[in-house]
Amino acid sequence: MHEIVPGLVYAPDYLSREEQDELVADLREAVRIAPLFTPRMPRTGKEFSVRMTNCGPLGWVSDRERGYRYQSTHPETGAPWAPIPRLAQRTWDDLSPYKHPPEACLVNFYDGSARMGLHQDRDEEDFDAPVVSLSLGDSCLFRIGGTERKGSTKSFKLHSGDAMMLTGPARLAFHGVDRIMGGTSTLLPQGGRLNLTLRRVTKA
Numbered sequence: 001m002h003e004i005v006p007g008l009v010y011a012p013d014y015l016s017r018e019e020q021d022e023l024v025a026d027l028r029e030a031v032r033i034a035p036l037f038t039p040r041m042p043r044t045g046k047e048f049s050v051r052m053t054n055c056g057p058l059g060w061v062s063d064r065e066r067g068y069r070y071q072s073t074h075p076e077t078g079a080p081w082a083p084i085p086r087l088a089q090r091t092w093d094d095l096s097p098y099k100h101p102p103e104a105c106l107v108n109f110y111d112g113s114a115r116m117g118l119h120q121d122r123d124e125e126d127f128d129a130p131v132v133s134l135s136l137g138d139s140c141l142f143r144i145g146g147t148e149r150k151g152s153t154k155s156f157k158l159h160s161g162d163a164m165m166l167t168g169p170a171r172l173a174f175h176g177v178d179r180i181m182g183g184t185s186t187l188l189p190q191g192g193r194l195n196l197t198l199r200r201v202t203k204a
């Protein structure tokens with residue numbers, strides 16, 4: 001485990017292949033309960049290139065009318081989200097110095113052409129809680145900057161099984177995914193990348 005920039009804790013190869021397979025099986029069940037949806041940007045209504053779902057009592061959603069927010073139900077079916085998978089919960093318990101449990105596990109699915117522009121995670125009430133991330137499937141080129149959009153950035157690869165945490169000085173750092181590196185993993189038979197981010201949403 002090491003810090004790539006202050007507050008970005010990187011734990012390469014955190015999950016074994018067997019653990020990754022278990023997590024993918026749990027996520028297949030989560031997607032059956034709460035199908036992947038395509039979020040839209042506030043105001044413009046432009047579609048994200050990633051599709052997403054959530055696990056846990058709260059889920060992150062976005063649409064044109066109501067923008068970024070957390071809610072307890074799927075935006076299209078109105079059903080509750082599936083529970084947080086065992087290994088996602090364990091990762092939070094292992095890595096996070098924050099004493100209270102996560103409330104949301106956002107699941108992003110990237111096909112070969114999806115990406116995510118630089119943004120901050122700031123829809124949560126308590127920035128003392130970290131954001132804990134797990135990567136599954138194809139590798140990606142991840143970019144991290146500072147707390148100002150204009151500052152310099154650094155990029156590095158995230159691989160299947162890697163865990164990462166944004167905490168302290170990196171909790172509000174701009175970050176994004178520049179590209180997916182197709183064919184770099186055999187975990188997902190159809191290819192692509194899954195990213196899980198565990199978040200504490202409300203003040204404990």
Ligand code: SIN
Nearest residue numbers: 108116133177195197
């Ligand atoms: C995110 O910032 O929500 C996703 C980051 C990632 O896919 O690694």
Ligand code: MN
Nearest residue numbers: 119120121175
């Ligand atoms: Mn983010």
